[in-house]
Amino acid sequence: MISRFFKISSAFLILLCVLACSNPKQETATLLIYGGTIYTVDSTSVTVEAVATKDNKILFAGSLEEAETYKNEQTKLIDLKGKTMTPGLIEGHGHFMGLGYNELNLDLMNTTSYQAIVDAVAERVKTAQPGEWIVGRGWHQSKWDSMPAETVHGFQTHHLLSEVSPENPVYLKHASGHAGFANAKAMEIAGLQNLALDGVKKYEVEGGEVLVDASGRPTGVFNERAQTLITQHIPEKTPESDAKAFQLAVEACHKNGITSFHDAGIGKETIALYEKMKSEDKMHTRIYAMLTGWEKDLLNDWYKKGIMVDEDHLFTIRSVKLNCDGALGSRGAWLLEPYSDRPDHFGHETLPMEFVKETSLNGLKHGFQVCAHAIGDRANREILDRYEMAFKELPDMANDHRFRIEHAQHLHPDDIPRFAELNVIPAMQAVHMSSDRPWAIDRLGEKRIKEGAYMWQDLLQSGVPIVNGTDVPVEPINPIASFYASVSRKTLKGTPEGGYEPEQKMTRAQALKSYTLDAAYGAFEDHIKGSISVGKLADFTIYDQDIMTVGEEKILDTKVVMTIFDGKVVYDNKK
CATH class of the missing domain: 3.10.310.70 (Diaminopimelate Epimerase; Chain A, domain 1)
Structure with missing residues (x-):
């Protein structure tokens, strides 16, 4: 009888242990967001009812009923009251300072x-x-x-x-x-x-x-x-003006729902400034920085040091920016055929192509992504050629290079499929189409415009992601304008009816992804940001209306009403 009692007691204790081990204490959220449409940009679920975060990470995304199990007295609640939330937006190509x-x-x-x-x-x-x-x-x-x-x-x-x-x-x-x-x-x-x-x-x-x-x-x-x-004759900026400009840039990002920023070309002084801002806890936008290719000594120093991936995900350096031609507006873009409105001029090769190949090889050897500015069709072709040479020369180091071409604005039709073939990412700023298309036809003529300019859908269908952005301060940092341009192919005045070359429009899902998950992929950061997924960083953008369903003519009326960065509200337009 006693032996039987001990057997039952032992079995009961084992059962309790199993139950205790299989039901650990529920984690509690520091923030719970609910009450509106939440787009995840996660393939497992397009929308969710609620998101729970713990400190600066996403703890749960799903039904409100289940999300509430993570709530306690200390959990801060944000009721969206019918507003819309997406992952924090990423400026995929700009100039922070x-x-x-x-x-x-x-x-x-x-x-x-x-x-x-x-x-x-x-x-x-x-x-x-x-x-x-x-x-x-x-x-x-x-x-x-x-x-x-x-x-x-x-x-x-x-x-x-x-x-x-x-x-x-x-x-x-x-x-x-x-x-x-x-x-x-x-x-x-x-x-x-x-x-x-x-x-x-x-x-x-x-x-x-x-x-x-x-x-x-x-x-x-x-x-x-x-x-x-x-x-070279303009007086140097001061530490005081740099600090002020930095703070103004952070505030502008928050106001526009930008939580991460791909900074397209910085030098030694700017790197020192960013490190100082981070040490003073003023780095409230995640910066993915590209080293400027103008400073060869800087590049050589970093090749020796290697990439810097910040464990706090605030300031990372793992890429090089090369400026290889000019802009279409100033007739500096490097073309295969002369400008339609200046027949004796082909634009400018602003960086020797030999250096593009040399940098590509160094990038592969030392783990640095190469991001080359190219607007004209010749610049794009020449860069793709140099990338391809480097990949063939060092095939074992080119498995996940994620090399980019910044702008990729005007392409020869033969070069469009090469992006996917070489796994080169086009970082294209959709708002440039809205601003430039009305006059760009004067530079290139109708045939070149229709066959090779702003070829978003052709590139997406070929199998490459597009990184979106504004190229601020070339354009205002406003992501809503770029989103509108992406899906409408119109100027910001709403013309022409139907949009320019409408077959190249992005869908709204593609446009949102280009500002979130695809932009994160373009910086090797899709595992930590870009979608509302458990374990990723708690960066969110909240809008006053649903940008995914509102009428096209109302998209530009959209306002960012709140920005959440690192699990904290950093902008609230009610304040």
Whole structure:
């Protein structure tokens, strides 16, 4: 009898142990979000009712009933009240400090004429000290309502600008960043004002040109690498202005629902600034940085050190940015055939292709992704060729390279399938189509536009993901504008009816993925972000309406109402 009792007791204890081991204490959430449509960008479930997070990680995504089992008295609750949430948006190609400094300097993004630029500078002169540089960015002659009477190669001349700023050197970068406009005082400081080349229509430097008038005098427009003739004389930024610009960039990201940012080309000083910001707990946007290819010593130093993948997922360096041609607006994009509106000109090869191959080989050897800027069809072809040479030379190191081409804006039809064949990722900013397409046809002609420009759906169907973004400060950082462009193929004014080349539209699911999971893939980070999946980082963007179902004509009315970064609310437009 006693023996039987002990057997029953032992069995009971074993059962209790099994139950205890199979039902560990339920984890509790620090944040519970519910009450609206939540798009996961996770293949297992398109939408969920609720998301529970613990600290900075996603703990659960599914039904509200089950999510509530993770709740206790300390859990913070966010009722979406019918609003929509997605994974935190990722700016797939931008210039972080350019975003910040655009807030500090003269912002010419919305100017619609040369006179508007002159007026903006004249206003700034009133508060500037004599001799103080006035700098700005954002003008684009192809977007103006009208052109001035005097132009050279489709660009304005400096005379009106120089009249309103005789004592202040002025340098205004083109919206693309691939050209700049200087006044007489700036050119005088650079020793260029008296340059005269009788009968010469252009003055070329390696990788760029100074536009000159019929008398051979500079017009004030400096294209591509010729910009350094002026910019080398602009005073250095200060630590104080850098810190302010950084903070303004973070705030702009939060306001626009951006939780991660692919910073397309930074140097030693910027790396030091970011490390300082992180050490001071001010890195509240995840930065995936590309080393600038202009600094060979910097690249060699990092090849020796190896990639830096931040365990806090705040500041990672594992890629190299190469600037291989210019922009279409400034006619700097490198083309296979001449410009339709400038038949003697093919654009600029701004970086030797030998260096592209050399960097590709070094990237494979040392684990660095290569991201090459290419807008023109020749630049895209030449880069694909150099990538392919490197992959064939080092096949064992090219298994998961995730090399990218930044912009991939204009492609020869023969090169479109090569992206998938070589597993090269196109990082394309959809909003460029909205801004550029109305005038880009003048540069390329109808045939080249229709067969090879902004070929989103063809690239997606070939089997490659697209990384979306804005190229801020070339365009405003607003992701809603880029989402709208992706799905409508229209300008931000809603034209034309049906969109430009509508067969290349993205679906809304593709567009959202290009701003989340595919952008994360383009940075080797799809295992930690880009979808609302258990174990991933708790970064979310919340909107006032459902961008996936609202009428196309209402998409641009969408507002980001809340941004959650690292499990914390960092932007709330109700505050």
